[in-house]
Amino acid sequence: MKNVLHIISSARGSRSYSQGLSSAIVKKLTDKRLVNTIVERNLAADFPPFIDRALIEVFYKNPGTMSNDDHLLLQYANAILNEIKNADFIVIGTPVHNLGISAPLKAWIDQLIRFGVTYGYHSDGQRTGYLGGKKVFLAIASGGKVSDSDGGSDYTEPYLKSVFNAYTGITDFCTYRIEGTASPDFRENYEEILKNL
């Protein structure tokens, strides 16, 4: 049985297609009786703090030299780190916004990735991630069709794969897309998108 972390990052609440698709993924996993616990973190309802100068300095401090104030600054980062550590499956919903991921999701990643915590370096200089062995399901919603030449490329999937791979060691990805949501006659069909899950 697996623990699921469900990350929602669209501001559109119940009208969001990425949220609809990520929720349908969680439901499918649950229906298959694969799931033990589900932790939901809605980044649009509860925005991650942007990293600032003080937090960046704490990120690079030796834990042994940290003050109480430093620990307070790390509260959000530590909370989301524990959530991801406890998860076997991470289901991430994101809209395509200006060819990239949503701003709250980027802020969450900036809080999550930490030298010495999610990744480090071997003595030979090789970087290694410390959170490997987890599986990520991506649920990406776009107004256009990414496959259309004039629909524009999108950097969501390659970015998410690259950043998790490089700085967490998570390499197992399964991507589902809901595309063309801006078309006037668009109708969602999550069942069809997830038929192979």
Ligand SMILES: Cc1cc2nc3c(=O)[nH]c(=O)nc-3n(C[C@H](O)[C@H](O)[C@H](O)COP(=O)(O)O)c2cc1C
């Ligand atoms: C600020 C903004 C930027 C967007 N940029 C793109 C884009 O670059 N490419 C695209 O295909 N759709 C773009 N869209 C359309 C959204 O991807 C589309 O509405 C999608 O359904 C949003 O996901 P959601 O329903 O989960 O909120 C954009 C929408 C907004 C509001």
